[in-house]
Amino acid sequence: MSGQVRVDRAVTSGTFSLDGETFEVENNIWVVGDDVECMVIDAPHSVDDIVAVVGTRRVRAIVCTHAHDDHVRVAPELRELVVAPILLHPDDRPLWTMTHLDHRWDVDLSDGQVLEVAGTTLRVLHTPGHAPGAVCLYAPDLGCVFTGDTLFHGGPGATGRSFSDLHTLEASIRASLFALPDDTVVHTGHGEDTTIGAERAQLAAAAVTALLSKTKRAPGEEMVP
Ligand SMILES: [Zn+2]
Numbered sequence: 152m153s154g155q156v157r158v159d160r161a162v163t164s165g166t167f168s169l170d171g172e173t174f175e176v177e178n179n180i181w182v183v184g185d186d187v188e189c190m191v192i193d194a195p196h197s198v199d200d201i202v203a204v205v206g207t208r209r210v211r212a213i214v215c216t217h218a219h220d221d222h223v224r225v226a227p228e229l230r231e232l233v234v235a236p237i238l239l240h241p242d243d244r245p246l247w248t249m250t251h252l253d254h255r256w257d258v259d260l261s262d263g264q265v266l267e268v269a270g271t272t273l274r275v276l277h278t279p280g281h282a283p284g285a286v287c288l289y290a291p292d293l294g295c296v297f298t299g300d301t302l303f304h305g306g307p308g309a310t311g312r313s314f315s316d317l318h319t320l321e322a323s324i325r326a327s328l329f330a331l332p333d334d335t336v337v338h339t340g341h342g343e344d345t346t347i348g349a350e351r352a353q354l355a356a357a358a359v360t361a362l363l364s365k366t367k368r369a370p371g372e373e374m375v376p
Pocket residue numbers: 217219281300
């Protein structure tokens with residue numbers, strides 16, 4: 152018996168560095184699979200913390216939601232240990248090479264690609280914005296989506312640093328994530344779960360607030376529609 156397909160989570164701590172600054176962060180590790188095989192989503196900080204979730208299962212792939220160092224730091228080390236390919240969208244090459252000059256990933260991810268593990272599927276959604284090669288992984292059978300740093304509980308991911316763009320991110324979220332059913336559970340790269348419906352409502356409310364604040368401008372002040 153291979154058991155039911157399930158999603159396991161662990162939280163691991165370390166640092167995120169970009170643009171000359173370093174921050175303490177906690178990252179989620181997601182593992183999708185049954186009792187026999189699994190897929191690891193992101194490889195932050197600690198191989199031991201990942202292997203503790205994987206157990207004795209065969210790892211089919213190490214999928215990176217994007218190449219910020221807090222999501223890919225131990226990917227090559229994990230690959231050695233569990234003998235599984237690293238998957239990454241090639242648009243994140245500039246970020247990947249900041250962390251791993253001597254290692255490359257194995258397989259390019261692309262929008263619409265379908266990954267299989269333990270009899271279930273994950274569809275790759277290319278969602279640039281937080282990073283140019285950021286992807287989300289939609290698991291229709293499980294009713295969930297793994298969003299990395301594209302969408303969090305409470306809103307879109309950060310876009311203040313190099314290789315990020317807010318308008319691109321919002322367009323990605325609207326086109327790819329808000330096309331999913333409202334009750335889809337969102338498993339994020341940092342912090343707690345949310346749902347597509349909750350985040351859709353949150354973003355709509357934020358847009359109304361922004362619109363109202365524009366209408367309160369002083370008379371004569373230019374309004375940009
Ligand atoms: Zn990130």
